[in-house]
Amino acid sequence: MTHEIAVIPGDGIGKEVTPAAVEVLESLDIDFEFIEAEAGDAVKEETGEALPQETYDLAASADATLFGAAGETAADVILPLREAVDSFVNVRPAKAYPGIDAVRPETDLLFLRENTEGVYSGHEDRLTDDVSTLTRVVTESASERLAEFACDFVADSDKHDSFTIVHKANVMRETDGLFRDTVKSVADEQGIETDEVLMDAFATRVCLDPEQFDVVVCPNLAGDVLSDLAAGLVGGLGLLPSANIGPERALFEPVHGTAPDIAGENVANPAAKIISAAMMLEYLGYEEESEAVNAAVEATLADGPRTPDLGGDASTEDVTAAVIDRL
Amino acid sequence: MTHEIAVIPGDGIGKEVTPAAVEVLESLDIDFEFIEAEAGDAVKEETGEALPQETYDLAASADATLFGAAGETAADVILPLREAVDSFVNVRPAKAYPGIDAVRPETDLLFLRENTEGVYSGHEDRLTDDVSTLTRVVTESASERLAEFACDFVADSDKHDSFTIVHKANVMRETDGLFRDTVKSVADEQGIETDEVLMDAFATRVCLDPEQFDVVVCPNLAGDVLSDLAAGLVGGLGLLPSANIGPERALFEPVHGTAPDIAGENVANPAAKIISAAMMLEYLGYEEESEAVNAAVEATLADGPRTPDLGGDASTEDVTAAVIDRL
Ligand SMILES: CC(C)[C@H](C(=O)O)[C@@H](O)C(=O)O
Ligand SMILES: CC(C)[C@H](C(=O)O)[C@@H](O)C(=O)O
Numbered sequence: 198m199t200h201e202i203a204v205i206p207g208d209g210i211g212k213e214v215t216p217a218a219v220e221v222l223e224s225l226d227i228d229f230e231f232i233e234a235e236a237g238d239a240v241k242e243e244t245g246e247a248l249p250q251e252t253y254d255l256a257a258s259a260d261a262t263l264f265g266a267a268g269e270t271a272a273d274v275i276l277p278l279r280e281a282v283d284s285f286v287n288v289r290p291a292k293a294y295p296g297i298d299a300v301r302p303e304t305d306l307l308f309l310r311e312n313t314e315g316v317y318s319g320h321e322d323r324l325t326d327d328v329s330t331l332t333r334v335v336t337e338s339a340s341e342r343l344a345e346f347a348c349d350f351v352a353d354s355d356k357h358d359s360f361t362i363v364h365k366a367n368v369m370r371e372t373d374g375l376f377r378d379t380v381k382s383v384a385d386e387q388g389i390e391t392d393e394v395l396m397d398a399f400a401t402r403v404c405l406d407p408e409q410f411d412v413v414v415c416p417n418l419a420g421d422v423l424s425d426l427a428a429g430l431v432g433g434l435g436l437l438p439s440a441n442i443g444p445e446r447a448l449f450e451p452v453h454g455t456a457p458d459i460a461g462e463n464v465a466n467p468a469a470k471i472i473s474a475a476m477m478l479e480y481l482g483y484e485e486e487s488e489a490v491n492a493a494v495e496a497t498l499a500d501g502p503r504t505p506d507l508g509g510d511a512s513t514e515d516v517t518a519a520v521i522d523r524l
Numbered sequence: 525m526t527h528e529i530a531v532i533p534g535d536g537i538g539k540e541v542t543p544a545a546v547e548v549l550e551s552l553d554i555d556f557e558f559i560e561a562e563a564g565d566a567v568k569e570e571t572g573e574a575l576p577q578e579t580y581d582l583a584a585s586a587d588a589t590l591f592g593a594a595g596e597t598a599a600d601v602i603l604p605l606r607e608a609v610d611s612f613v614n615v616r617p618a619k620a621y622p623g624i625d626a627v628r629p630e631t632d633l634l635f636l637r638e639n640t641e642g643v644y645s646g647h648e649d650r651l652t653d654d655v656s657t658l659t660r661v662v663t664e665s666a667s668e669r670l671a672e673f674a675c676d677f678v679a680d681s682d683k684h685d686s687f688t689i690v691h692k693a694n695v696m697r698e699t700d701g702l703f704r705d706t707v708k709s710v711a712d713e714q715g716i717e718t719d720e721v722l723m724d725a726f727a728t729r730v731c732l733d734p735e736q737f738d739v740v741v742c743p744n745l746a747g748d749v750l751s752d753l754a755a756g757l758v759g760g761l762g763l764l765p766s767a768n769i770g771p772e773r774a775l776f777e778p779v780h781g782t783a784p785d786i787a788g789e790n791v792a793n794p795a796a797k798i799i800s801a802a803m804m805l806e807y808l809g810y811e812e813e814s815e816a817v818n819a820a821v822e823a824t825l826a827d828g829p830r831t832p833d834l835g836g837d838a839s840t841e842d843v844t845a846a847v848i849d850r851l
Contacts, residue, residue: 300627401752425724426753
């Protein structure tokens with residue numbers, strides 16, 4: 198069976214780390230067909246559109262998409278692409294890696310972020326000169342779908358056995374109340390243990406003691422901010438992967454951006470993008486291969502070669518070759 | 525001139541640290557009239573109301589209010605009380621104190637949080653069984669008022685000369701766009717330098733290097749979460765004060781909660797509440813006295829006596845007496 202993979206490098210170092218991940222995937226004994234498409238600042242400059250329709254359509258039909266990064270146009274690219282793959286959950290692991298100087302090296306979290314609604318609904322109005330509004334939408338159905346994913350995730354895992362629901366239902370009583378109650382009742386039905394914490398209290402507590410948390414289930418903006426907070430605790434966005442999962446397809450992206458200061462110099466660290474590709478392998482059912490790629494990246498991070506961000510002087514290509522060598 | 529001060533201890537350790545702060549204020553040569561009122565879980569249990577009308581009215585007429593903490597009913601107490609004093613800005617310093625084990629001891633931030641709108645608007649609806657909505661409100665007038673406060677604050681200060689605008693205008697384009705543009709244009713007019721950063725990026729960057737930020741101006745929920753994140757970096761909520769400032773009156777509260785595990789034992793650390801009282805002194809125009817109280821608290825934190833949370837075995841009363849002795 199051939200897997201059709203959309204490859205959207207985007208801007209900046211996206212153009213370097215995405216081919217690196219493709220190279221790693223090509224070295225495996227799996228039948229992939231890679232189809233490349235454009236998105237981001239550069240294509241907007243040329244065509245006026247940050248996300249050409251054909252790129253959207255490709256992501257909406259491919260089995261999976263590998264996305265790199267986009268610059269100024271990031272929101273115009275990534276939000277529609279998440280929609281293209283009908284993604285309802287954004288999976289964001291945040292753990293410290295060997296060789297990285299971390300504020301909290303013991304951090305090992307996994308965020309399951311609602312990926313369709315909340316303040317990301319896109320409904321905004323300027324009612325008068327003075328007053329603007331945004332309609333924050335929370336539905337039972339989206340909360341349920343997220344909760345079912347979270348329960349399956351925990352049930353299928355050897356490593357996790359419960360999750361924490363993060364919300365701000367003391368202020369957003371109806372909307373986050375619906376979120377919290379729905380997620381909790383799905384988990385109760387499925388016999389999965391949960392606890393809950395307010396998003397502001399989570400921000401304090403995760404700094405003081407990240408080990409008290411494990412899997413975190415939360416609304417869209419809470420997931421955005423708190424997973425970036427966790428990224429700060431593990432030493433930055435540099436090595437973090439993410440997966441936007443939908444019912445039939447999915448999109449995988451590193452959490453880092455385009456890094457314009459080092460773009461085009463063949464020194465970008467491809468690790469986050471390669472780990473994102475490992476998440477894709479797992480999603481497509483290639484668990485062994487996924488683990489092998491993860492292990493090869495970790496060994497390379499630990500023993501080198503290393504790119505300059507980690508104090509080495511290896512190139513993106515050197516690191517990619519070293520990962521492939523270790524497979 | 526007599527200053528009428530509403531004193532609302534609330535629940536838990538609020539009942540211990542609030543009298544401690546009053547005692548410190550009484551030791552100064554200032555004419556205060558303290559009037560006590562009830563709020564919180566205990567009064568709700570008795571009367572059915574977490575915030576009795578007479579408490580609201582007192583806060584709405586006193587020159588300033590000292591609030592302690594409330595338990596389960598926190599949101600039902602503090603949100604209306606902020607309204608009672610017509611507070612448009614929540615001032616939240618977050619700096620590490622001597623003697624406190626901090627994740628990032630070099631943190632020294634001051635949040636100016638919008639205090640009336642955003643997702644705190646209170647407009648929520650359950651449209652159907654499936655769909656709930658919240659109307660997030662952002663106005664030019666509230667953004668302007670906050671910006672003017674921020675500019676005056678920076679202009680009047682020897683320590684600060686610019687501020688950072690934190691927002692999520694790449695997603696909340698109309699609402700946070702209005703916030704960002706309004707704050708920036710007020711600052712530009714007044715010749716105050718600003719920079720801006722997205723709230724998710726702020727969460728990462730403040731962990732990696734808190735010294736790159738100083739004064740942070742942000743919408744309501746961003747201020748809630750990011751100031752609590754900063755609290756995590758400085759070692760917890762324990763020592764952080766806050767001020768809810770309105771045009772004619774203001775309310776001062778420690779950021780910590782009711783600490784039910786230690787309540788009633790005369791071991792609660794009164795420092796955050798006493799520092800909040802020092803913020804009140806400054807607000808009322810007693811700058812020297814404010815500085816003296818702050819210095820006395822810092823000396824007590826450094827040299828003792830210390831309450832058990834800081835490894836000592838002194839009581840709330842011992843620490844309060846030591847602060848007064850140092851004045
Ligand atoms: C670029 C932006 C729209 C996006 C988001 O807010 O989701 C980004 O911050 C992320 O977390 O992937
Ligand atoms: C209790 C709650 C409503 C409140 C808030 O969200 O503002 C608290 O978290 C705070 O920051 O003072």
